[in-house]
Amino acid sequence: MAVLVTGGAGYIGSVTVRALLTSGEKVFVLDDLSTGRPETADLLSGAGFIKGDFADRRLLAELFDRESIDAVLHFAALTLVAESVERPLDYFRANVSKTLDLLEAMTSHRIPHFVFSSSAATFGIAEVIPIDEEHPQRPINPYGWSKKAVEDWLPQIRKVGGPAYIGLRYFNAAGASADGLLGEVHSPESHLIPNVLRAALDGSALPIYGTDYPTTDGTCERDFIHVEDLAAAHLLALQALRRGHQSGFYNLGNGQAHSIRHVVETARAVTGRDIKVVESARRPGDPPVLVASSARIKSDLGWLPKREALDLIIADAWRFACAPRR
Numbered sequence: 587m588a589v590l591v592t593g594g595a596g597y598i599g600s601v602t603v604r605a606l607l608t609s610g611e612k613v614f615v616l617d618d619l620s621t622g623r624p625e626t627a628d629l630l631s632g633a634g635f636i637k638g639d640f641a642d643r644r645l646l647a648e649l650f651d652r653e654s655i656d657a658v659l660h661f662a663a664l665t666l667v668a669e670s671v672e673r674p675l676d677y678f679r680a681n682v683s684k685t686l687d688l689l690e691a692m693t694s695h696r697i698p699h700f701v702f703s704s705s706a707a708t709f710g711i712a713e714v715i716p717i718d719e720e721h722p723q724r725p726i727n728p729y730g731w732s733k734k735a736v737e738d739w740l741p742q743i744r745k746v747g748g749p750a751y752i753g754l755r756y757f758n759a760a761g762a763s764a765d766g767l768l769g770e771v772h773s774p775e776s777h778l779i780p781n782v783l784r785a786a787l788d789g790s791a792l793p794i795y796g797t798d799y800p801t802t803d804g805t806c807e808r809d810f811i812h813v814e815d816l817a818a819a820h821l822l823a824l825q826a827l828r829r830g831h832q833s834g835f836y837n838l839g840n841g842q843a844h845s846i847r848h849v850v851e852t853a854r855a856v857t858g859r860d861i862k863v864v865e866s867a868r869r870p871g872d873p874p875v876l877v878a879s880s881a882r883i884k885s886d887l888g889w890l891p892k893r894e895a896l897d898l899i900i901a902d903a904w905r906f907a908c909a910p911r912r
């Protein structure tokens with residue numbers, strides 16, 4: 587049996603590919619390298635790498651016919667919220683239409699298991715904290731809508747012979763592999779911790795968008811989950827599906843709220859650097875607080891985060907940020 591990982595040359599996908607290889611899985615990575623990096627693919631030498639689009643039907647048919655793939659872990663997507671507001675149709679095509687093409691190919695080739703990268707962005711503005719699986723899903727940007735659309739269609743496709751699925755709604759993925767080789771590189775980078783660490787490295791000022799939120803210190807609060815803990819959840823989801831576990835969705839975070847100011851202070855302590863900040867107005871579309879309840883995945887799949895501490899998450903991200911890169 588083998589596993590196909592779309593987007594395996596990206597941030598979360600690459601860390602998961604390595605965890606899959608370590609656990610003895612045979613892995614194929616399908617990535618068009620649109621945002622993933624060739625040097626990341628080179629680091630995953632135990633996996634078969636295929637450069638291509640995850641919705642390329644001919645490529646998928648040939649791969650599914652040739653290899654005994656029983657599961658697809660689907661990370662590939664467009665992921666930038668602000669860009670999704672400017673280019674909603676591109677986000678619909680890339681994240682929804684293409685995912686339906688992939689699911690169609692899986693259905694016709696009877697590939698039985700699908701693990702989907704969903705997002706806290708499907709919830710929109712939180713009404714209750716922590717956010718559990720029963721919380722209403724009202725996305726506030728096209729990126730969030732694109733993830734919710736796939737969530738909505740998965741049960742419909744399952745009913746007509748499509749794969750059993752587990753969708754994992756990540757909150758803020760952060761950190762890097764412990765060896766400092768696999769980590770977060772987006773362009774533009776919209777995620778907080780890499781931007782804080784860039785400010786630590788080059789002395790630029792980090793913008794803090796909004797200091798008048800109804801939170802402990804006026805800045806937004808987020809739930810950061812170590813990328814290795816996310817990878818572990820994917821392995822559990824895969825194993826559960828293979829055992830015949832029912833399809834469904836799980837929220838995935840640490841359940842701890844960290845304000846933007848607290849992240850900056852922790853990064854100052856971890857890096858020993860002065861980090862300049864510049865306070866700016868709120869950005870449209872930023873929910874004040876996003877914190878997950880992960881009680882369901884803990885009780886159903888036995889997931890337990892091992893790297894919850896924010897200073898550890900930042901220390902791993904810092905090691906990656908400081909590593910020489912090609």
Ligand SMILES: NC(=O)c1ccc[n+]([C@@H]2O[C@H](COP(=O)([O-])OP(=O)(O)OC[C@H]3O[C@@H](n4cnc5c(N)ncnc54)[C@H](O)[C@@H]3O)[C@@H](O)[C@H]2O)c1
Pocket residue numbers: 592593594595596597598599616617618619620621622623638639640641660661662663664665680684703704705706755756757758759760771772
């Ligand atoms: N990073 C987070 O905090 C976070 C939070 C919630 C959900 N997610 C979801 O997790 C997944 C992975 O996110 P990431 O941060 O690792 O992103 P990333 O940009 O680092 O990785 C995405 C990968 O997919 C590849 N890709 C994109 N379109 C493709 C296509 N059509 N065909 C083949 N490959 C393609 C890219 O080249 C890249 O390697 C995404 O689905 C994202 O929406 C991420």
